[in-house]
Amino acid sequence: xxxxxxxxxxxxxxxxxxxxxxxxxxxxxxxxxxxxxxxxxxxxxxxxxxxxxxxxxxxxxxxxxxxxxxxxxxxxxxxxxxxxxxxxxxxxxxxxxxxxxxxxxxxxxxxxxxxxxxxxxxxxxxxxxxxxxxxxxxxxxxxxxxxxxxxxxxxxxxxxxxxxxxxxxxxxxxxxxxxxxxxxxxxxxxxxxxxxxxxxxxxxxxxxxxxxxxxxxxxxxxxxxxxxxxxxxxxxxxxxxxxxxxxxxxxxxxxxxxxxxxxxxxxxxxxxxxxxxxxxxxxxxxxxxxxxxxxxxxxxxxxxxxxxxxxxxxxxxxxxxxxxxxxxxxxxxxxxxxxxxxxxxxxxxxxxxxxxxxxxxxxxxxxxxxxxxxxxxxxxxxxxxxxxxxxxxxxxxxxxxxxxxxxxxxxxxxxxxxxxxxxxxxxxxxxxxxxxxxxxxxxxxxxxxxxxxxxxxxxxxxxxxxxxxxxxxxxxxxxxxxxxxxxxxxxxxxxxxxxxxxxxxxxxxxxxxxxxxxxxxxxxxxxxxxxxxxxxxxxxxxxxxxxxxxxxxxxxxxxxxxxxxxx
Amino acid sequence: xxxxxxxxxxxxxxxxxxxxxxxxxxxxxxxxxxxxxxxxxxxxxxxxxxxxxxxxxxxxxxxxxxxxxxxxxxxxxxxxxxxxxxxxxxxxxxxxxxxxxxxxxxxxxxxxxxxxxxxxxxxxxxxxxxxxxxxxxxxxxxxxxxxxxxxxxxxxxxxxxxxxxxxxxxxxxxxxxxxxxxxxxxxxxxxxxxxxxxxxxxxxxxxxxxxxxxxxxxxxxxxxxxxxxxxxxxxxxxxxxxxxxxxxxxxxxxxxxxxxxxxxxxxxxxxxxxxxxxxxxxxxxxxxxxxxxxxxxxxxxxxxx
Numbered sequence: 017x018x019x020x021x022x023x024x025x026x027x028x029x030x031x032x033x034x035x036x037x038x039x040x041x042x043x044x045x046x047x048x049x050x051x052x053x054x055x056x057x058x059x060x061x062x063x064x065x066x067x068x069x070x071x072x073x074x075x076x077x078x079x080x081x082x083x084x085x086x087x088x089x090x091x092x093x094x095x096x097x098x099x100x101x102x103x104x105x106x107x108x109x110x111x112x113x114x115x116x117x118x119x120x121x122x123x124x125x126x127x128x129x130x131x132x133x134x135x136x137x138x139x140x141x142x143x144x145x146x147x148x149x150x151x152x153x154x155x156x157x158x159x160x161x162x163x164x165x166x167x168x169x170x171x172x173x174x175x176x177x178x179x180x181x182x183x184x185x186x187x188x189x190x191x192x193x194x195x196x197x198x199x200x201x202x203x204x205x206x207x208x209x210x211x212x213x214x215x216x217x218x219x220x221x222x223x224x225x226x227x228x229x230x231x232x233x234x235x236x237x238x239x240x241x242x243x244x245x246x247x248x249x250x251x252x253x254x255x256x257x258x259x260x261x262x263x264x265x266x267x268x269x270x271x272x273x274x275x276x277x278x279x280x281x282x283x284x285x286x287x288x289x290x291x292x293x294x295x296x297x298x299x300x301x302x303x304x305x306x307x308x309x310x311x312x313x314x315x316x317x318x319x320x321x322x323x324x325x326x327x328x329x330x331x332x333x334x335x336x337x338x339x340x341x342x343x344x345x346x347x348x349x350x351x352x353x354x355x356x357x358x359x360x361x362x363x364x365x366x367x368x369x370x371x372x373x374x375x376x377x378x379x380x381x382x383x384x385x386x387x388x389x390x391x392x393x394x395x396x397x398x399x400x401x402x403x404x405x406x407x408x409x410x411x412x413x414x415x416x417x418x419x420x421x422x423x424x425x426x427x428x429x430x431x432x433x434x435x436x437x438x439x440x441x442x443x444x445x446x447x448x449x450x451x452x453x454x455x456x457x458x459x460x461x462x463x464x465x466x467x468x469x470x471x472x473x474x475x476x477x478x479x480x481x482x483x484x485x486x487x488x489x490x491x492x493x494x495x496x497x498x499x500x501x502x503x504x505x506x507x508x509x510x511x512x513x514x515x516x517x518x519x520x521x522x523x524x525x526x527x528x529x530x531x532x533x534x535x536x537x538x539x540x541x542x543x544x545x546x547x548x549x550x551x552x553x554x555x556x557x558x559x560x561x562x563x564x565x566x567x568x569x570x571x572x573x574x575x576x577x578x579x580x581x582x583x
Numbered sequence: 584x585x586x587x588x589x590x591x592x593x594x595x596x597x598x599x600x601x602x603x604x605x606x607x608x609x610x611x612x613x614x615x616x617x618x619x620x621x622x623x624x625x626x627x628x629x630x631x632x633x634x635x636x637x638x639x640x641x642x643x644x645x646x647x648x649x650x651x652x653x654x655x656x657x658x659x660x661x662x663x664x665x666x667x668x669x670x671x672x673x674x675x676x677x678x679x680x681x682x683x684x685x686x687x688x689x690x691x692x693x694x695x696x697x698x699x700x701x702x703x704x705x706x707x708x709x710x711x712x713x714x715x716x717x718x719x720x721x722x723x724x725x726x727x728x729x730x731x732x733x734x735x736x737x738x739x740x741x742x743x744x745x746x747x748x749x750x751x752x753x754x755x756x757x758x759x760x761x762x763x764x765x766x767x768x769x770x771x772x773x774x775x776x777x778x779x780x781x782x783x784x785x786x787x788x789x790x791x792x793x794x795x796x797x798x799x800x801x802x803x804x805x806x807x808x809x810x811x812x813x814x815x816x817x818x819x820x821x822x823x824x825x826x827x828x829x830x831x832x833x834x835x836x837x838x839x840x841x842x843x844x845x846x847x848x849x850x851x852x853x854x855x856x857x858x859x860x861x862x863x864x865x866x867x868x869x870x871x872x873x874x875x876x877x878x879x880x881x882x883x884x885x886x887x888x
Contacts, residue, residue: 293848296659300852364654368673372658439834440673443653 058266074287084202084226111188132175229254284556315552320477324508338500342511355411357547379548390486428476467506618881625877680837695818707768733759
């Protein structure tokens with residue numbers, strides 16, 4: 017078994033702490049603050065839930081991260097930094113035991129002290145709720161029985177004293193520390209939940225109690241929410257904002273109109289970006305373009321090929337999903353996959369499909385999105401290099417009479433963006449390979465069902481990262497285990513050599529594992545697993561006098577960083 | 584002394600204006616063409632309609648760029664020498680798509696006019712000629728059909744069937760567009776069936792079918808043609824509206840309505856994407872209507888007054 021390297025973990029966290037101490041945008045010198053430090057922004061749909069055990073949508077995450085705290089959190093550069101933990105965990109030599117020391121001054125916003133027992137309650141509760149992000153605790157011994165309902169607590173979780181949490185993992189998991197920075201691992205107040213009710217405690221400002229830098233002060237469902245910094249927050253300064261006002265039910269067009277009238281500090285927070293048309297208008301206007309910022313967001317979209325059946329399969333006879341598609345004597349679908357990939361000009365693609373490159377950028381550095389750990393670097397993917405003549409020659413060799421791709425349908429889920437994207441792919445395939453591909457849009461559940469059943473031959477595939485660790489991509493999408501019918505590896509790609517690399521990488525800390533994850537991704541590119549098309553972007557428009565707002569590829573910057581300058 | 588009745592004076596004007604040579608024999612179409620030539624607006628409209636028809640035909644063989652091809656240049660590009668009408672939001676050449684759109688508009692317009700005319704003529708002839716219960720049933724259907732919003736019917740047909748091929752769009756529009764033609768033909772038939780030449784045909788034992796299609800129909804042809812020309816622009820605007828709603832011919836077919844809709848959202852940034860197809864649509868509709876008016880005046884000069 018490969019042991020985790022505690023020193024490396026400690027070093028990474030120490031670097032994060034140093035960055036936190038030295039960095040910080042708060043109160044930068046020379047800035048004259050406005051008297052009114054109120055941040056206002058719109059969102060279209062109300063929050064679904066603010067219970068960390070249930071939160072999963074981008075909108076909810078933005079608010080949950082301000083209200084709640086956990087042992088660790090992400091900074092603006094997606095580094096994991098301690099929050100309630102006093103530092104890096106003590107990790108046993110076998111990588112299976114984590115010991116966390118807690119700060120003694122941490123408190124909930126109602127003044128209740130935070131002790132190790134609160135973490136045990138919160139984490140066990142999250143496992144019991146078994147919602148979308150409960151798998152954060154999957155590495156902990158006893159998770160399966162707790163999530164399955166046969167146990168109330170995870171046997172691997174203990175609290176040797178009031179300020180120590182000990183977690184026993186079933187296997188070493190180098191990615192677990194990153195997962196602990198997610199909202200699902202935040203601490204919640206048992207007393208409050210018990211008295212206010214499991215399902216309703218988060219709905220009212222007076223019972224929505226967390227340990228984060230902000231607390232909710234008012235809420236009118238489907239209309240508005242207000243937040244204020246927690247006075248004397250245990251974590252130190254929680255910034256200059258005195259109030260955060262969120263207006264709910266504002267559509268994109270109305271949001272921009274009010275922004276232009278000075279009614280909002282920014283538009284784009286909580287995954288509510290301006291519409292593509294507004295982005296275009298802002299980009300074309302020199303005065304307005306200064307207010308527009310495009311941030312990379314952690315999503316990759318690629319053209320998926322079915323590797324177990326159809327013309328792109330790694331075997332003419334077909335392959336049982338879950339069986340290897342790589343390392344076979346020959347791969348008759350490979351040249352076709354490569355020709356398709358090289359026939360797509362990604363510059364044109366992002367110009368046409370992404371509002372002149374505003375809402376996405378070209379995917380030339382592998383499947384893991386730009387800005388995340390595991391990204392291979394610009395132009396690192398040779399199959400993403402546009403070469404119409406080369407692609408055509410390769411295609412003609414692979415399919416001289418065009419019979420292989422006759423009646424080929426490109427499946428995707430219907431949305432304006434996807435229609436634009438895949439009609440461009442269709443146009444480029446026709447233009448560069450002289451292939452007529454029929455577009456086959458459907459609703460998302462239908463697409464997912466077809467992909468999981470490995471019935472889709474050529475299809476849209478996409479992944480938005482949940483945390484900044486390659487394991488998030490590989491474990492969910494690309495392992496042989498996921499290649500089985502009904503699972504998330506839509507192509508049925510199975511490379512046992514890559515699985516072996518991943519098994520090792522997953523046990524190590526990210527600094528050591530990065531090279532192995534890169535190697536794994538290169539194997540996928542070599543196998544022409546799919547044709548990476550675009551990486552997502554997150555546009556923001558921000559008033560010139562609002563500083564410190566932004567997006568770190570996964571999440572909005574904390575409100576603690578935001579300042580309103582005199583204007 | 585009493586002045587001459589005004590009708591008499593008008594009739595005199597009419598005779599004076601025509602200036603026919605004594606003994607000159609002219610066909611209906613020669614006569615129509617003579618009158619059309621004197622109507623400058625109708626002539627310009629006819630020339631424009633012929634131009635659009637020519638463009639539609641040419642587009643079936645040649646366009647500057649393939650109408651489906653995206654990224655022939657930067658998206659939203661304004662007109663340049665290389666792309667005289669600019670490029671759209673997908674980097675497609677607007678001139679090429681406008682040409683392709685002309686073909687779709689003309690196919691829909693003419694196809695609908697033909698199909699709905701056939702339906703309307705047959706039903707109108709039967710109702711007007713046989714009268715009685717046949718007329719009652721057909722008139723009832725016509726009246727009921729009048730009460731139903733035609734756009735709603737077409738949208739329902741398209742949505743329920745999920746069919747968006749050009750032929751199906753033509754059929755869907757024709758289903759709602761035949762009633763005016765049927766009403767007109769019925770009225771004409773009711774009037775013509777009492778005329779002497781019909782009586783004469785009947786008295787020598789001519790069969791009903793022959794009376795209908797060899798005697799009544801040719802004599803009602805003038806108004807039918809005029810009505811049919813009005814059906815063309817109404818079908819075109821109908822299709823454009825359907826395409827604007829996203830229910831017309833599927834992309835990448837360049838319907839003018841769809842082109843207008845696609846560019847609408849970037850109106851502030853790139854107005855040419857919307858304005859050019861909208862202008863083409865508007866001019867074509869005006870021209871077709873002016874052509875119809877001119878034809879009506881030429882076929883029946885009394886209508887002009």
